[in-house]
Amino acid sequence: MKVALATWNGRISPVFDVARQILLLDVADGRVIARREETLPGDEMQAQAGQLATLGAQVLICGAISHSMAAVLAGKGIRVIPFTAGAVEEVVAAWLAGSLPSAVLSMPGCCGQQKRCRHGRAGQRNERPWACKQEEA
Secondary structure: OEEEEEEEOOEEOOEHHHOOEEEEEEEEOOEEEEEEEEEOOOOOHHHHHHHHHHOOOOEEEOOEOOHHHHHHHHHOOOEEEOOEOOEHHHHHHHHHHOOOOOOOOEOOOOOOOOOOOOEOHHHOEOOOOOOOOHHHO
């Protein structure tokens, strides 16, 4: 299985839509058998998704991601684990342990940490395109 992690300075990149770097892992039998860094083409949605598909990524672990980008990736058969934060090696270890998504490795204020994913102050809807949909379930 090929797993891509959007990275920036040794951590998960905070916003995938404009990420330039990924760490691509080949994972077999619960361990990493190969890893390499790849450069993404930039902030054009189809080019980003196309590059991941060309590289054979089956899973993308990333920070915030727009709904439209997530939909394009899903259309290419790439499973997205969004709103992940933390040091790359911590996230890799969590993936290998089968513990992603994880509240400990979630972006601050997202996905159950303080129930702020879709709402701002006083219950006002937050229109951020990357707002977490997990709270709606």
